[in-house]
Amino acid sequence: MHILTVKGLHKSFSLYNSPLDRLKERLLGGQRHRQYSAIHDVNLALAPGESLALIGQNGAGKSTLLKLITGVLLADAGVIERRGRITGLLELGTGFDHELSGMENISVNGSLLGMNAAEIEQRRATIVEFAELGDYIHEPMRTYSSGMMMRLGFSIAIHADPACFVVDEALSVGDARFQQKCLRKIRDFQSKGGSLLFVSHDLTSVKLLCNRAIVLDQGRTVFEGTPDAAVNYYYQVIARLDQVEMVANSAKNTGYGLKNVQILSAELQNRSGKTESFSAGEQAYLNIQIIAQQAVSDLELGILIRDRFGQDVFGTNTALLGNEAALHFSAGQTTVIELGFPMNLGIGKYTVTLALHKDMDHLEHCEHWWDNVLEFEVAGFHTPVFAGMVYLPVTLQQTGKRDIAA
Ligand SMILES: Nc1ncnc2c1ncn2[C@@H]1O[C@H](COP(=O)(O)OP(=O)(O)OP(=O)(O)O)[C@@H](O)[C@H]1O
Numbered sequence: 001m002h003i004l005t006v007k008g009l010h011k012s013f014s015l016y017n018s019p020l021d022r023l024k025e026r027l028l029g030g031q032r033h034r035q036y037s038a039i040h041d042v043n044l045a046l047a048p049g050e051s052l053a054l055i056g057q058n059g060a061g062k063s064t065l066l067k068l069i070t071g072v073l074l075a076d077a078g079v080i081e082r083r084g085r086i087t088g089l090l091e092l093g094t095g096f097d098h099e100l101s102g103m104e105n106i107s108v109n110g111s112l113l114g115m116n117a118a119e120i121e122q123r124r125a126t127i128v129e130f131a132e133l134g135d136y137i138h139e140p141m142r143t144y145s146s147g148m149m150m151r152l153g154f155s156i157a158i159h160a161d162p163a164c165f166v167v168d169e170a171l172s173v174g175d176a177r178f179q180q181k182c183l184r185k186i187r188d189f190q191s192k193g194g195s196l197l198f199v200s201h202d203l204t205s206v207k208l209l210c211n212r213a214i215v216l217d218q219g220r221t222v223f224e225g226t227p228d229a230a231v232n233y234y235y236q237v238i239a240r241l242d243q244v245e246m247v248a249n250s251a252k253n254t255g256y257g258l259k260n261v262q263i264l265s266a267e268l269q270n271r272s273g274k275t276e277s278f279s280a281g282e283q284a285y286l287n288i289q290i291i292a293q294q295a296v297s298d299l300e301l302g303i304l305i306r307d308r309f310g311q312d313v314f315g316t317n318t319a320l321l322g323n324e325a326a327l328h329f330s331a332g333q334t335t336v337i338e339l340g341f342p343m344n345l346g347i348g349k350y351t352v353t354l355a356l357h358k359d360m361d362h363l364e365h366c367e368h369w370w371d372n373v374l375e376f377e378v379a380g381f382h383t384p385v386f387a388g389m390v391y392l393p394v395t396l397q398q399t400g401k402r403d404i405a406a
Contacts, residue, residue, distance in 0.1 A: 004046040009078035011039040040219040051196035053206040056216035084163025098142040131155040164195040228310040255370030260294040262368040281383035292329035302355040344391040
């Protein structure tokens, strides 16, 4: 049984060139606007305990979809079935009366979210405590900063006992410490079986918090899958590759790009030769074989290491390394490039992604992006034993020795 089902959802907006056109249309009649389809035939389903991310470029329709799901906007067509309360943090200030105090708004906003008077009173102290607004809780909300508004909005929404919690970019206005506190609260909510709908441009958070993701492009669902796969697809959307090329590439699973120059193979080695298992701190070599079908100059080679959760652990490229000599390839040429680095990573399994592109990143001119070309493991230590994800070569010095004055 799903807690949320969306079927055939459509939403368009009337766009006017100027406010005057809107007025003229009202007074004089005649059409002076054009329809813009912000959400087009979107379908999705969310099971209890599932966490779904919506990713896409600016204007893709993510916020509009969340507003339709939470009932802030009405759809033109389609069905939204909700089982259980859906609350969340949408556009800042939504659902607050700015002339009333924060304390009074707990009642206003709480009842909008579906809490009855008894529930609100029962949770009021917890909501106030979580929001950490001090005496400001008694001031009118028009005096609040956006961060303060976010604190109160988040606190009410998460304490409203939702079945599904919705988070839009609004979370990002909080300061870093409060954001971390919110993320901990979201994880706690998930661990108790709560579902999450999450919109963020922070793709690391998407991978960290969600187990499924949808890519929206111009109001349509263009991809649905694991967060890892969705993020990769999203990069392809940004790189504006055509659909046919994307499908063909994902079927072969050897990456995407123009492929005038492409990575043929890659291999990891230690001092003894080819291996997929390293000790922390051991010297590693990555050998990459590249073939050029056409002559291409000024290419950069990039490497990205991810952990088993798909989180980026380390990434760099020849441009960032300050390698003056970008790579040049002649037609029909095969090249082997070796990257050497100490494997200063903690115990665990990792993947290697490689890219050949122009400039600092692969978003504009991408010759080849090959996701998860290799897997390897760090098991054991060449360094002193350490905890965590990276090895930092710590030095120790005892300085400033002084007797404490009697
Ligand atoms: N009230 C509105 N009136 C007219 N057009 C709107 C309205 N709200 C959204 N749109 C348009 O609908 C499209 C989708 O907007 P939406 O805010 O949902 O995108 P988004 O994916 O959330 O983008 P972002 O990442 O920038 O927040 C955009 O082209 C936007 O201009």
